[in-house]
Amino acid sequence: MPDRRGVSRRGFLTVAVSAIVAGVVAGVGGYYAGSSAAPVEEVTKTVTSPTTVTTTATTVTTTTTTAPPSTVTTTATTTSTTTATETVTITAPVKETVAYTFCDACNHVPYCGIKCYLRDSQIVRVESWEGYPNTPLCSKGFATLQRQYHPQRLGYPLKRTKPKGSPDPGWVRISWEEAYDIIVSKMKEIRDKYGPEAVLFYCGDPKEMRPAVSRLATVFGSPNYGTESSTCFRAAALAAQVTFGLIALGNPPTKDTKTTLIWGTNPAWSGPFNMPKLFAAKERGTKFIVVDTRKTPVADKLADIHLQLRPGTDAAVALGMINVIIERGLYDEEFVENWTYGFEALKEYVKNFTPEKVEEITWVPADKIVDAAVLLATNKPATLMAGVSTLTHSTNAAQTVRAILTLVALTGNFDVPGGISVPTYPLPFRSHDLGDPDFIIESKKIEMKDKRVDKDYFPVWAEVVHEQIQMNRLPEYVKSGKIKMAILFGANATIWPQFHEYQEALQKMEFAVAVDYFLRPWTHNYVDIVLPAATNYERIEPFIWFGRKIYVRKPVVQPYLEAKTDWQIVFDIAVRLGYAKEFWDGDTKKGLDFILQKAGVTYDEIPVPDGKEIPPPGSEEYKKYEKGLLRKDKKPGFPTPTGKFEIWSTILEKHGYDPLPVYKEPEESPITRPDLAQKYPLILITGSRVPMYTHSKWRELSWLRDLMPYPIANINPEDAEKRNIKEGDLVVVENSHGKIKVTAHITYIVPPGVVDVFHGWGMVPEAHVNVLIPRLFDPISGFPTYKAALCEVYKVG
DSSP: OBOTTSOBSSSHHHHHHHHHHHHHHHHHHOEETTSOOOOOOOSEEEEEEEEEEEEESSOOOOOOOOSSOOOOOOOOOOSOOOEEEEEEEEEEEEEOEEEEEEOOSSSOSSOOEEEEEEETTEEEEEEEOTTOSSOSOOHHHHHHHHHHTOTTBOOSOEEOOSOTTOSSOOOEEOOHHHHHHHHHHHHHHHHHHHOGGGEEEEEOSSSTTHHHHHHHHHHHTOOOEEEGGGTTTHHHHHHHHHHHSSOOOBOOOOTTOSEEEEESOOHHHHOGGGHHHHHHHHHHTOEEEEEOSSOOHHHHHHOSEEEOOOTTOHHHHHHHHHHHHHHTTOSOHHHHHHHEESHHHHHHHGGGOOHHHHHHHHSOOHHHHHHHHHHHHHSOSEEEEEOTTGGGSSTTHHHHHHHHHHHHHHTTOBSSTTSBOOOSSOOSSOOTTTOOTTTTTHHHHHHTGGGOTTTTTOHHHHHHOTTOBOOTTHHHHHHTTOOOEEEEESOOTTSSTTTHHHHHHHHHSSEEEEEESBOOHHHHTTOSEEEEBOOTTSOOOOOEEETTEEEOOOOSSOOSTTOBOHHHHHHHHHHHHTOTTTTGGGOHHHHHHHHHGGGTOOGGGSOTTTOEEOOOSSOOOSOGGGTTOSSTTOOSSOSSTTSSEESSOHHHHHTTSOSSOOOOOOSSSTTTOHHHHHHOOEEEEEOOOOSSOBTTBTTTOHHHHTTSOSOEEEEOHHHHHHTTOOTTOEEEEEETTEEEEEEEEEOTTSOTTEEEEOOOOTTSGGGOGGGGOOOOOOTTTOOOOTTOEEEEEEEOO
16 A cells, blocks of 8 residues: 555565665664674774684694684694693784775765775775765665675676677687787777777766776867766756856755755755755755655655646746746846846746646646745745756756756846855866866867767757767767777666667677676677776775865775776776877876866875865855856856856857747657557656666665665556556556566555656666657757656556
8 A cells, every 4th residue: 555655565665765774874883794784993803702722732832813713723742642622712803994985876976985994905894984075875885895795796808709799798708918909909990990080988887987088089089979978967067058158057055045946856865965954954944845746755855845747847837937936026137137148038938838827738736836936036045956867858858957047047046155056266177077178188179079970960069068979879870880989988788768779889880898897788798898897996086076175085905806997997098009198108196186286286195084175265256247257258247158147048049949948848748649648648757766776787786686676667546546556566568669567666656647667677678668768859958758758557467
């Protein structure tokens, strides 16, 4: 029986909550490898253990042992023939050393901190890193210890001996020298035959290797470097850039915040380190508006107003709120008059989005839209926490984010204390998920823009997103003959809609190499060489910072068998290609120093675990657009072509797209495809976060897999009853693109008419929801439609 909070008495959400609780509890006591959590009282311990000692004769030889205690046999020859056996107690000191690293279990940058305890150079326990800004660790963070010593970790380079796509690739172990020789030879061959741009460089997850891989692509001469951000945060960042020239997508509430707008994100599961901040804000009296199709833990525990909308209609909700704010004169007149471009056109456009009309479109009651708009505009300052993936997984991706950012700006909440803030004196480098512009040589990437494979498909992306190409058209890039080889770090071929087309693209390439922790057939069956990667416990790269405080790490343990760090693999290949100077003769620490020197420090000058604070040159300023602190020319305004917050985007206008933040119905919805809706009346969403996995990661780990051992479909009780579906039934989810089999979870977390299928099960193709996702893309950002498809569900048998 489901309850009204969407928590089954025996279902998935129960164990999901248990996972969070287990993580927090373990964060206090620590997590042992292979044992339960226990506190550490001191670093050096004495272990007392009974030990059997056999003595012969009257003289006993004294023997000293070290931990772990073991059986000690001492024998001496004398004239006596008397033999006796006794049990004695040997006390041996056991030394534990402490080390620190960053967690890479999820995609949040900067990461959470891990404190490690070691015995005999082996990690035996991990805890939250006390004093580090992102804590406590969640269940995924603790499970990185199981990954570290997992018996299936890759330890050696492998080369296939059978054709790509074969069920058995015939992997054979090879040396690193042979692997490097083959890879470098193929890169040179492809470059000489087709040009360097025919080699694709790609980074999936974790994000830590991105600067190194991006730099290698640039130096090699290929602008065709891509990442999984083609389906993650980069569309939202693009939307911000074409609106006000910056990447600022919101932040958690501060002591000054009076209202927090949480839109399409569930930090209880996706970023649990934020939850203490949110609960503290609630205690201070901060009001919360949550916009989400699902009744998430955040909506359940924090929301003063919950707008539970139809999937894919977020822009309509934002425009409806803007309508209320403009009609009631609640917008910030000074900001609008002096710092926006296109307000009058927006004012005219949103007349079509009355609360009543928006209710028809979105399922959100008109009075709730009014209440949310008034609260946001009057209970200020207000901040935004946006689900940058949730909002962009539709064919209206970029415009949806633009509508929400415009809503927040019109209410006067941009760059004010307690609102969406932009740091006055950020450190002089960019985070590693984007890559520091100087390190990745972004200026050269811009010079090579005509060789980008995505420029004709997604021209706005190609103009604005300098550091990477849009990956969603990879099958087309390969079919056209423009991509002949790929070097893949942390790649998963099944993250894309209709993923079999991406597997086929890898198979058709002349050569492909992958770097990973594990051998994963759903991707690696289509590549030629697989290289073993070192984990977060085995590498120093990269460094992390919060505000102006920088943290570094040292390797906690030596790499497993012959595994190498991603950065080292990149640097080794670069040196063999003849780029020793550009890659500091293969010294990755010098590469880090190249970036750090911009802040006046080196890696060795930053203490572990304390980190190093870099003093700012001045005090924090707000409304920087008034003071010339946002533009390179030091003039007041925003770094946009007009110098204003561009409600009317001149970049979008130049490329022939609607310059206003418009609403467009999803291309596959009950409104646009009533013909399909007759056969497939339910709306399918996917990509929702769970506490124990990050997308497709960590299915190898039993500590987490025990919490969610199989794929789940969340179904509202009303829809389940109509279809005679019970909790735990095996069901088929089907649409015009394919069908899968998953387990039904009956819950009020989703409204009637919506089915939420968890993703990331690439190892079980018959249960992988991306089979059901059409290859329909937002024309501006190129993002796919994971959050707006049609489907039907029925019981197996």
